Amino acid sequence: MADQLQVDIVTPDGRAFEGEARGVKAPGIKGSFEVLRNHAPMIAAFGIGQLVVKTQDAYEDLTISDGRIEFATSGGFLEVLDNRVIVLAETVEPASDIDTERAEAAEQRALQRLRESTSPDEREEAQEALDRARNRLRVSMGGV
Known part of the structure; x- marks a missing residue:
């Protein structure tokens, strides 16, 4: 869709999520932040907290609540470039798997x-x- 971002969430253990989303909210080191379509390019560190992928699509093995897929994360880095968000996380666990x-x-x-x-x-x-x-x-x- 025209208003979507391509999102990839990767850990040392492999890919935790790959798909389209309306936005990504991360627990930034200096406070939470959200990335939407056409966001300026950036690289940001994030810490322990909740990582949220906002989507209406269904993804196998992931529970979507109110258009949100919620993950517990222990930190990492997030890169935004050309409507693509790459999350490199130390750990990430879908809420439904905890x-x-x-x-x-x-x-x-x-x-x-x-x-x-x-x-x-x-x-x-x-x-x-x-x-x-x-x-x-x-x-x-x-x-x-």
Whole structure:
């Protein structure tokens, strides 16, 4: 369609999404941002948060809610050029694939690690693990 973007979401494990979309919303390092058709060329870093692909199309194995495919991500880079969005993510997981019980267990393990950490590096690693687990929980429950 004329008002669509071509979107590719890629991780070290492979392609997580490829298709057309009306927009992409990402958790930017300095705040969320959205890319729509005819966006200026850019490269941006994003962090732990919710990545949303806005589409009306059906994609096999992906749950679409209100025209949105929601992913939990742990960060990466997003490039926009000529109505094509390429997302290079450390990890990305569709909301429909997130095991809530497993994410809750990861949250509890991260909280325990945070309580037991003795060095700044250990605390930072535990906090990042906690942030990732909580993000997965929020995304799995449809929250932001």
